[in-house]
Amino acid sequence: MIEVRNLWKNYGDKVVLEGINARVEEGEFITLVGASGCGKSTFLKMLLGTETPSRGQLLMDGQAIKAEPDRDRGIVFQQYSVFPHMTVLDNVIAAEGFKQPGFTGLLWGKKRREARKKAQVLLEKVGLSASAQLYPHQLSGGMRQRLAIAQALLGKPRILLLDEPFGALDPGIRKDMHELVLDLWRTEKLTVFMVTHDLEEGFYLGTRLWVFDKLRQDPQAPDAYGAGITYDLPVGQPDPKELETIEENLKGSTHD
Amino acid sequence: MKRLLNQQPSTAGRMLLSSLPFLVLLLIYLVASDLRLEANPSDKLLPSFTQMGEAIQRMAFEPNRRTGEYLFWVDTFSSLQRLLLGVLIAASFGLLIGLLTGALPLVGASFSPVLTVISLIPPLALLPVLFIVFGLGEVAKVALIAIGITPFIARDMQKRTLEIPREQLIKAQTLGGNTSQVLIRVLLPQLTPRLLDAVRLSLGTGWLFLIAAEAIASTEGLGYRIFLVRRYMSMDVILPYVAWITFLAFLLDWLLVSVNRKLFPWHGHGGGA
Ligand SMILES: Nc1ncnc2c1ncn2[C@@H]1O[C@H](COP(=O)(O)OP(=O)(O)O)[C@@H](O)[C@H]1O
Numbered sequence A: 001m002i003e004v005r006n007l008w009k010n011y012g013d014k015v016v017l018e019g020i021n022a023r024v025e026e027g028e029f030i031t032l033v034g035a036s037g038c039g040k041s042t043f044l045k046m047l048l049g050t051e052t053p054s055r056g057q058l059l060m061d062g063q064a065i066k067a068e069p070d071r072d073r074g075i076v077f078q079q080y081s082v083f084p085h086m087t088v089l090d091n092v093i094a095a096e097g098f099k100q101p102g103f104t105g106l107l108w109g110k111k112r113r114e115a116r117k118k119a120q121v122l123l124e125k126v127g128l129s130a131s132a133q134l135y136p137h138q139l140s141g142g143m144r145q146r147l148a149i150a151q152a153l154l155g156k157p158r159i160l161l162l163d164e165p166f167g168a169l170d171p172g173i174r175k176d177m178h179e180l181v182l183d184l185w186r187t188e189k190l191t192v193f194m195v196t197h198d199l200e201e202g203f204y205l206g207t208r209l210w211v212f213d214k215l216r217q218d219p220q221a222p223d224a225y226g227a228g229i230t231y232d233l234p235v236g237q238p239d240p241k242e243l244e245t246i247e248e249n250l251k252g253s254t255h256d
Numbered sequence B: 001m002k003r004l005l006n007q008q009p010s011t012a013g014r015m016l017l018s019s020l021p022f023l024v025l026l027l028i029y030l031v032a033s034d035l036r037l038e039a040n041p042s043d044k045l046l047p048s049f050t051q052m053g054e055a056i057q058r059m060a061f062e063p064n065r066r067t068g069e070y071l072f073w074v075d076t077f078s079s080l081q082r083l084l085l086g087v088l089i090a091a092s093f094g095l096l097i098g099l100l101t102g103a104l105p106l107v108g109a110s111f112s113p114v115l116t117v118i119s120l121i122p123p124l125a126l127l128p129v130l131f132i133v134f135g136l137g138e139v140a141k142v143a144l145i146a147i148g149i150t151p152f153i154a155r156d157m158q159k160r161t162l163e164i165p166r167e168q169l170i171k172a173q174t175l176g177g178n179t180s181q182v183l184i185r186v187l188l189p190q191l192t193p194r195l196l197d198a199v200r201l202s203l204g205t206g207w208l209f210l211i212a213a214e215a216i217a218s219t220e221g222l223g224y225r226i227f228l229v230r231r232y233m234s235m236d237v238i239l240p241y242v243a244w245i246t247f248l249a250f251l252l253d254w255l256l257v258s259v260n261r262k263l264f265p266w267h268g269h270g271g272g273a
């Protein structure tokens, strides 16, 4: 479904990513880990279409991936993913409105009633129906991310991109969110790319784990070389020794 | 005893403390006015409250002998009309320009530099031009207010538009939103309370332009009246008029704050995460 061919990304003289090759099939759940600043978000942005590769190709179904966001690719950021001026319910209804071709994206009459009903069902499913009339700033961080995820799936994306979606949440709440994501991944038959700084989370959630790290280092010119995928592991039953080695490697590398 | 740094007034104490400066100012005025009037009963500089009351009685509650109008209310009405019309025009154009230059990079690239240059033109220097082009009537005065504050509002709206997290625009697009939908559903509603804030900030400038325009060419209006009676040193009219203008300015500001708080409960919560 996704094919990455010798992908490079640099900002000016700074090489962020270099020589990335990979194939991803429909339905895979890929978790991306790596030191902060090594280019994980940049890679996700290229999948999303808000950044373009400097060299190489990023293909979706054999075609260059679209260079602007569209309904094929849903996204949840660490923050700012929901609309602060709409109630929880309106956030979900608005998502239905954006699917319509019109000028304003507002829904009226029968369409609005249907969207409302659908939204209520969805909020029920993700456990937010009691908060339907609240504004995002009145929600806890976990509830906000629940809403962001639910909303992202309303466009029926084929790929779901998650950039450290639980980075700001308490560990206890994360457990719930993991179940939600896994449940949605299974029922919606999504392909997921998720950046996380928690290696264990990466192993637990993914079917495949990518570790981003620099393949070569020049101490004189830290920007000269970018990061690549240093480990590409099928996960399921993680080998504890391997986990430990990766953890050591991650701690050892500092790119910022 | 707590350190001064940590002492907080109680609710009643706060009210007392905040009214204290007003009372002191009032007292100073009363004493000064009394002293001057005692020395010279026909002194015009610091009229007593009775004299001011009489002046207002004459202006507001008795028809003018020559025109039969209640001048105070005529002045208030025409000034407010000019101000509000000018501000309304400025707000509409400012919002439109700010939204489009902020949201659409192509429009921003073409209009941001010219907007910056225009905002540097001192509007009062344009007043003669406006009088020449629009004549001495209402249009020139309203135009001065509109032209005077549009650049400020437009630039503020542009900045506010750029401040709205990109993540929201991207999110809307991944849900299928097109350009106009994102502008109308994501940006515009979030700009509305910010527009009211910008209007609040520009009202002071609006009054300035209004009074300047009225002082130069007008037949009624609060600014016109002040400058007219200045010739007779009628401080008994000028001071109540200034107080009235201050009160109207305060009222408008308060109205805008209340509207913002009522209609946009989500405003001011840091982008909502
Ligand atoms: N728009 C940009 N312009 C210049 N440098 C950028 C830009 N975006 C990201 N970078 C740089 O690219 C590197 C990778 O960033 P990022 O992908 O956000 O890292 P990660 O998500 O892995 O923490 C960082 O060093 C960052 O400074």
Ligand SMILES: [Mg+2]
Residues within 6 Å of the ligand: A040, A041, A042, A163
């Ligand atoms: Mg990142």
